[in-house]
Structures are given as structure tokens and as C-alpha cells.
Amino acid sequence: MRNVTTTALALFPALVLALALAVAPLRAVAQEPAAPKVAVVTTLGVLADIAREVGGERVVVEALADPRQDPHYVQPRPTLMRKAHDADLFVELGLQLELWAGKVIEGSGNPGIQSGQPGRVVASAGISTLELPRELSREWGDVHPFGNPHVWLDPLNVKDMAANVAAGLARVDARHKDEYEERLKAFQQRLDEALFGEALVQEVGGKMLARQARRGRLVEWLESKGLADRLGGWLARAAPLAGRPIVTYHKSWIYFAERFGLETAIEIEEKPGISPSARHRDAVVETIRQRGVKTILQEVFYDRGAGDYLAEETGARLVIVPLDVGSEGSAQSYFELIDGLLDELLASEATAERGR
């Protein structure tokens, strides 16, 4: 009798395992979307905002990451996979920012959004990246081998990202291709106007301004044409920030700095993902003092310990900001995000220096 019980008990887990192995490959296959609206799932909030701008009424969009989270590390939970399962279009930034996205996509069981399929959009495709590593080895600590991925903080890059999203929408919903194209152009126009000011865009055209800005010769070119005083929008607002050095926690701000004329003097995280050494900490303090840095910029999801220490030591101001668009509390749209960032920076730089 004892033997039968023991055998039965031993067999039970084996039976369950066999059952699970039999069922696993039969996970639900993605069904053709019956709903008229295109279901878009994105990794980042800013991508969701872009998708709404380009898709308008034709799309229903959801972002998987919260702006208060570190976008590098999001737990690939089953709920995320379920959302991806129902998606017609999956938009990720790429450049190895969201390594977790791959797991979510694979676990979704949705064939349309797998790598190379029409339902998959890599928003950063074709965008010129900064900080391509000079040597490819892990010695640089978690360095992004395709360049710094935080491309969305330069409004000019968002124009290209929107184009990629629009192309994706056109692939999965070809009937409304023209509409997406139209909305894309309108969105890009609004971005240009927000960046350069309506008057200048009217006068010169967004493409030319973007080209000059990308070559770093915008001011020079405007002056040669006698248009320097016509500059408006974010760039005009950011004029007091030109040449100002700031300290950031992570190397997430280089595109923003490039566009708005700031200089990241030094990062707290010497090597991203690896805690700094004592000498680096001292180097940061020294840099702040020598360069007269007033602002220490860091994202909401990073530890405040380092920033508080530096603020106390040097009198610089610790400014904590989101770098993504999201649900409650933070910026609701890309325009609000950049507005907010400029507001914070201008306020911080304007305070009288209490340097030590």
C-alpha cells in the first residue's frame, strides 16, 4: 500500500510536467484584429505620444513603461505580454535601450510583431547616433554599442521617429496610408515650429533649418542671412542656456544638450551601470566648482544619494526630471516634456550662485 502511495505521489509531478509540455507550444495564435482601430503598443511613453499624433482617431495606443521607471530595466510581466499579444503594431525605440522588449515580444505569441515582421517598428531606425563607442568591449561598462540611445530628447530626431511610426502604421493599415502621411507632416511641422518658432519656419522652411541645426551651423547661417533675431520657439527660449555646463547622473542628456547648447561637463555615473570610485566622485565635485556648474540633472528613477551629496558639498542645485512622457503627474505630451525640461533648467541656471 505504501509503495503505491509513494509511486503515485512521485508520478503526479511527472504527469503535470508532461501535460505542460504538451500544451505550451499550442499558445493562442494572434487573431486578425476585428476592431476597426489599429492597436498600437509601445515601450516608451514618448513613442505612444508619437503614435497618437500620427495615428489620430485611427489608433488606440498603450505604453508599457511608466516614465517614473528606468526604461532600461522593465520587468517583462505576463500583463505586458498579453498587451503585446493583442497589438497590431509594436513600437520600440531600439539601439538596445529596451532589452526587455524582446522578451515581451517573444512571450506574446503574436507573430505579426516579431522581428522583421510588418507589425514591428524600431523608431530609431536611420537616426544618426552620438557616442558610438571607440572600442567595443564590456570594459566600458554597459555601453550601448549602437550609440547613445536617448535620441528622443532632440526634437529633430522625433521627426524621424514619427516617420518610422507612420511607415509602420501604413504597413499594417494600408487603407489609411494617406491620412497617416498627412498627420505625420502636420506633426513634423508642429515640431519645427515649436523648435524654431513659427515665423522662422514660415520664412525659411523646416527642412533647411533642421539641416543647418544638425550641422551645428544654425546660428551662423541665420546670421549670414540676417535672420538671427527671427529665431523663436524652444531654441530662442534656451538662449540663456548656451554654453552652460551641467552635470548629469547618466549619459542620457547628450542629444538634448547638443540641440539646446548645453554642455555635459561630467557624469556622476562614470561608467553607466557601475558605481563610481572615490576619485571620480572627487573629480565631479572639482568639476562643479571649477566650471561653476549650477545644475545637477538627473532622472526621477535614479538614487538621490549622490545628487544630494553633491548639492550639499558644492551648492549646485539638484534638479530631478522625467525624461519620458506618461500618465499622471509628469508631462502628458512631448511638447510638454521639452517645455518642462527647459523650464526647470532655466529656473535652475537663473538662481544666484552660492558656490563653495
Add this chain to the structure above:
Amino acid sequence: MSAFLHSMAWPFVACLLLAGILVYLGIHVISRKVIFVDLALAQIAALGSVWGVLLGWDLEGDPWTIKAFSLAFTFVGAAVFTMTRTRDERVPHEALIGITYAVALGATILCSAHLAHGAEEVSELLAGSILWVRAGDIAATALVFAVVGAFHWAFRRQFFLISLDPERAAAELSSLRLWDFLFYVSLGFAVTSAVAIAGVLLVFSYLVIPAVVAMLFAERIGPRLALGWTAGTIVSAVGCSLSYFQDLPSGPTIVACFGASLVVAGAASYVVRAAERGRASLRVTVGALALALLFGGSSLLRKHDSHDVEHLLAAGTKAERMMALAQVEAEPELWPRVEPLVRPMLREAETQVRVRLLDLVESRGGASFLPEVHALLQDADDSVRDRALRCVRAIGSPESIGPLLAAAAREEDEYIAVELAETVLELGDVRGIPLLIDVLETGQAAQARRDAWEHLKAHLAQDVLYHEEGDSHENAQAIAELRAWWRTHEHELVVGERGVVRVAR
């Protein structure tokens, strides 16, 4: 030297404080065989904070409320450990501690999952760093440690009795469980304060390793404490110095030094206690040599990355190609090897790579690549077209005229169209003129029309009734006149001195 002292002063003081309280508590912890209790308590405290955040309190805004939650959970944790300590040890207490830790960790993750963003804030709770410790933190932590220390000094008889001789304690003490509970509570306070400034890893090391080193050599409490504190102090000093001068993260360096100290202490203890010290010393030496050979040998297995430029260019990722191109630019002698690869890359590679290649082609005076550069005049990306145009200009070959005109016929960007026209004229062909007139007439941006007009004025050197800010009707007439002039004289015009277009004589 003074920079070092100034830099590491506060972190070193923090280390000494940690050593002070944790070595003492560590002796208890090891005697009770509950090694992972500090990890468990730290995790339970973190769970308490997360629970508070889940109930709507803010980590930054309501720190005292969150601390209260954390403390309450620590009490509960202490109670759990007290209850689960069974007399007969059928299930080792350590197993239950480990389980509590795992469950607390899982629960923390579950709660954070509901918060979506809470995970970051919570992981911060366990990841303090002594590098960023400030005077205020040191003072507050020292206070907590002092209180815990005083408490333990006052009731040292009871605490030592329970830890070292539980049988006698059960017999002598009336409320054993109460003392157990108080021990875990006080341990919890100390550990959570320590973790806040140093992180879980460092706290665990301070708690366990010096105590173990002490217990290798001493039997009684007094000598153990003395040895443990000495070891803790020395390792802290060595660790801080090493991390400073070798530019390494402090916490992990100190932990590594603790590890090394244990190995040394272990070897020494083995030799000292051995019946035949000579043979024991020999064994230790052989063992050390074997380990050294193992690590040394593994370094021979280092992978040698081939930075073969051609390979990277032909088959690499965008990053590798950009790296390779940078190298080619720096070392001109590589150019001949790389030249054959440029042609296909100009056609196919990523936008950023193509623009970079154009830089290289231009600087090498690459007239041999003209066909590919001409093709790029009609690239989809406007910055590539712009760059290609500048390249064509720099090369300045009359062969480019045809491709330039072809590109201009399809060019949507009015500024590039103007530059195309200009380049054609620079190369001595008058057919740039109608292109400029086109932009003047149909250009959308006012600045583009102005640019076209500026160029036309310079080339025509004649009075035309066109005014930039003028009446559009008059301007339309002026443009019509220009077109008429062009049609009439098209075949007799040449580009003369200073680019002025005139009738050939």
C-alpha cells in the same frame, strides 16, 4: 596624500561605525547560526517601505510615515524569527530565515509590480553607498548604533547567554522568547540603518566576516570582539585606500578585501593549529600556488579581438564601421586596402555611415568614386544629398554636370536645388540659370526665393525688375521676362569671368 584623507574621511568613519556595531552583532548572529538574518531583516524592512508606498504614501514626501511602516514590518520580522526558533531544531533555523528572506523578496517584487515605477525607489533602499555619505547621515546612524549598543551593554548577560548557551538560557531566563524578540528587533534597527548608508552587501560582509575571522583564533567573547574590531578596522583602511588609489568602487573593494582577509586568516589558523606546522605551511603554500596558477593560466585564454579594418567595414555593425572609418582617417596608409570596399558601402550602408564615407571620399579627393557620389545626389535622405553635393563641389569635375541636372529635375528641397544650380554654374555650364529661376518662381520658403534671387543677381549682372519685398504681380512679370530672356539667348550664353553669364562673343 591629503587629497586621499579628505576624500575618504567620511566613508572611513562610516566603515568604523559599521565595524563597531556589526562585529559585535555578528558574533551573536554566527553563534546563533542565523547568518542570513540581516539580509532577511533588510528585505523585510524594504517590504515595509514598499507597502507604505503601495498604500499611497510618498517615499520622498512622507519619509517618517514610510520609516514607520518599515519599522513596523521589522517588528513583525523579529517576531517571526522569534517564533520559528524551535528547541529541537528539526528544521534548521537558518532554513526558515532563508525562506523568510526569499518570501520577503518575492513579496517586494509583487508589490513593486503594482506600483510599476516603485521598483526603482525600492531598490534604492537596499543600495546605499558609503561614498555619498554625509556628516548628517553619519551622526544619525551613529546615534542609532549608540542606542542599540547601550541597550546590548545593559542586558549583555541575557543576550550572550541566549546566543552562546541556549540550553542554560532556557533554564535560567524566565521569558526567553522576549529576549529573543528584543535581540532581533535591535538587530533590525542596526541593520536597516547600516544598509541605508552602506548597502546590503557591505553590511553583510561587516556582520559576518570579521566575526568569523575572530572565531578562528579566539574562544572567549572579549578576545573575539577585540580581534573582530581589529580585523574590521584594518580591512576598512586597506579597502578604502585600495579603492581610492586603484580608482575602484569602494563598497565592492572592501568586500573583496574582507574575502582576502578571511583566506589569509583561515590559512594562518590552519597552520597554527596543525600538529605539524611545517607540513601545514607547505600545504598552504602549494594551495596558494595552485590558485595563482589557475588564475594566471586563465588569463592566457584572453580573447584577442581582431581589429581588422577591412573585416569591420565589410561585415560590421554601424558602430564597428564608424570605428573603422575613424581609424582609416587617422591612418592614411590604410586607405588603399579599404578603397575597394567603399563603393558598395556608398550604395548600401546606413545613412550615418554614408555621410561619414563622403567625408572620407572628399578628403581623399576621390574622383574615382564620382559615379557613386552622383547616385547619392538623389538619395532619399536630404542630409546625404546635401553632403554629396558638397563633395561634388569639392571634386569639381565637369563630369558631374549631367548628374547634377538630373538630380535637380527631381529635387524637392528648394535650398538643395539652389545649390545644385550654383554648382552647375560653377562648373561652367549655363543651365544652372533656369534652375534658379524655377526656385524663384515656385519656391515655398521666402528665404529660398531670396537665396535664388541673390545668386541670379550675381550671375546675371543686369537689372531685372524683381524686388524681394515687392508686389507679387510685378515679380511674376519680372520672372516671365527672365524666362523669355533665357529662351531667347539660351544657346548663346556662356559663363564668363567671375561667374557672370553673358552672350558669347
